[in-house]
Amino acid sequence: MNETELFDLELKLLLEAVYQRYHYDFRDYALASLRRRMRHAMARFDCPTMGALQHRLLHEPDTFAQAMQYFTVQVSEMFRDPPYFRVLREHAVPVLRTYPSIKLWIAGCSTGEEVWSLAILLHEEGLLDRAIIYATDINPEALQAAESGAFALDRLAQFSRNYLAAGGTGSLSDYYSSGYGSVVFDRRLKRNIVFADHSLATDTVFSEVHLVSCRNVLIYFQRPLQDRAIGLFHEALVHRGFLGLGSKESLQFGAHADLFEACAREQRLYRKLA
Amino acid sequence: MSAASQRSRFDLVVVGASAGGVSALQALLSSLPSALALPVLVVLHLPRDRPSRIADLLDAGCPLPVREAEDKQPLQPGTVTFAPPDYHLLVEDRATLALSVDPPVLFSRPAIDPLFESAADVFGDGVLAILLTGASTDGSDGVAAVRHAGGEAWIQCPEEAYSSMMPASALAHAGADAVLPLTSICTRMKGLTR
Numbered sequence: 488m489n490e491t492e493l494f495d496l497e498l499k500l501l502l503e504a505v506y507q508r509y510h511y512d513f514r515d516y517a518l519a520s521l522r523r524r525m526r527h528a529m530a531r532f533d534c535p536t537m538g539a540l541q542h543r544l545l546h547e548p549d550t551f552a553q554a555m556q557y558f559t560v561q562v563s564e565m566f567r568d569p570p571y572f573r574v575l576r577e578h579a580v581p582v583l584r585t586y587p588s589i590k591l592w593i594a595g596c597s598t599g600e601e602v603w604s605l606a607i608l609l610h611e612e613g614l615l616d617r618a619i620i621y622a623t624d625i626n627p628e629a630l631q632a633a634e635s636g637a638f639a640l641d642r643l644a645q646f647s648r649n650y651l652a653a654g655g656t657g658s659l660s661d662y663y664s665s666g667y668g669s670v671v672f673d674r675r676l677k678r679n680i681v682f683a684d685h686s687l688a689t690d691t692v693f694s695e696v697h698l699v700s701c702r703n704v705l706i707y708f709q710r711p712l713q714d715r716a717i718g719l720f721h722e723a724l725v726h727r728g729f730l731g732l733g734s735k736e737s738l739q740f741g742a743h744a745d746l747f748e749a750c751a752r753e754q755r756l757y758r759k760l761a
Numbered sequence: 762m763s764a765a766s767q768r769s770r771f772d773l774v775v776v777g778a779s780a781g782g783v784s785a786l787q788a789l790l791s792s793l794p795s796a797l798a799l800p801v802l803v804v805l806h807l808p809r810d811r812p813s814r815i816a817d818l819l820d821a822g823c824p825l826p827v828r829e830a831e832d833k834q835p836l837q838p839g840t841v842t843f844a845p846p847d848y849h850l851l852v853e854d855r856a857t858l859a860l861s862v863d864p865p866v867l868f869s870r871p872a873i874d875p876l877f878e879s880a881a882d883v884f885g886d887g888v889l890a891i892l893l894t895g896a897s898t899d900g901s902d903g904v905a906a907v908r909h910a911g912g913e914a915w916i917q918c919p920e921e922a923y924s925s926m927m928p929a930s931a932l933a934h935a936g937a938d939a940v941l942p943l944t945s946i947c948t949r950m951k952g953l954t955r
Binding site: 489490491494517518519520522523524560562563648703705706707709710713733734735736737740741 | 810834853
């Protein structure tokens with residue numbers, strides 16, 4: 488057995504250990520980026536081997552909590568990929584408008600950038616008051632950050648550019664107040680947001696929804712887990728409901744390709760077929 | 762040691778380039794043999810906030826199809842696949858590519874190190890890594906990983922590179938199996954078979 492095969496074996500054992508100890512299931516996560524992030528975790532926690540890291544994670548829940556950031560990735564920005572939000576306005580909003588009340592699910596919301604973006608979009612379209620947004624993630628610290636609506640001030644220039652490119656009708660600064668190097672978004676935007684712990688790997692559908700947005704989450708899954716997640720979305724969506732994916736994610740390599748049709752192929756907005 | 766037998770042992774070619782990389786890649790890709798049955802994966806440092814036309818641009822001059830990667834796409838022999846802007850390109854397993862939005866490496870996403878390292882993880886000594894011009898130190902760890910796993914690294918001569926920093930950094934950090942002017946790298950590519 489060569490070095491890489493041994494590394495992969497130890498990684499597999501560590502993921503199994505984490506699952507049995509903490510019930511977080513990373514066993515079907517894509518390996519390539521996980522290998523890299525576990526090497527970073529070994530360096531960060533001063534563990535010369537994966538076995539040493541496993542020992543610490545099993546015996547020190549605090550270390551495991553800190554290590555969550557190495558299992559899940561928290562890189563996003565508000566209105567990331569502005570054309571995606573433009574097609575939401577153009578294609579999804581007119582349909583959502585026809586419902587007396589609407590439910591939207593942001594699966595894998597991480598630190599909330601997309602949640603607040605969508606809330607602002609719905610507000611500008613006059614739909615926020617009759618909407619419920621479910622914002623779910625497996626990482627409790629990320630969920631807490633998402634709920635706080637606070638972001639570092641130096642990220643706002645990028646967010647504002649994205650907001651305008653995404654078809655924002657006002658100014659992003661209408662929605663936040665700033666101080667001490669950070670900004671906090673208007674609490675009124677989150678009146679209808681439910682932040683909740685939910686795992687695409689182990690949990691089931693919790694509500695019927697009109698739109699699912701799950702962007703740059705599935706790229707961290709191996710194909711069977713991708714299929715599981717898409718299956719959940721299909722089950723949760725109403726007839727002709729919308730599914731939005733990341734700009735380089737595609738349904739075409741998965742098991743459920745036939746259950747959706749492209750609504751805006753380039754921007755990865757799909758609709759449920761049957 | 763015959764050069765031909767050396768070259769035919771590869772399973773995968775990975776290429777990294779940064780500043781000055783477009784014209785270097787143009788030359789490199791146009792020299793690929795049309796019968797090449799290896800997958801070729803490329804990271805070129807790109808502006809992250811706009812779509813890239815690089816694959817379309819280079820498709821015209823390359824005997825092999827040139828595409829931009831999608832997540833979990835099959836690894837296709839005889840195809841050149843570019844990392845898309847704002848995503849890292851990775852080798853997931855012997856049959857599949859993956860993308861990630863892990864943090865930028867040395868301010869770059871896509872970055873060369875994650876591609877080279879993941880290629881070395883999966884294909885071990887079957888990797889041929891080519892590092893071209895660039896004003897960055899990205900690629901140095903990747904070249905080290907490829908060579909550590911028994912693969913080969915060909916590095917463009919820093920003296921003739923449009924920007925010498927990236928090849929020079931990799932050479933100092935990890936060494937190389939060959940340090941060559943671009944024209945010689947192209948000649949060797951013409952002789953690649955599988």
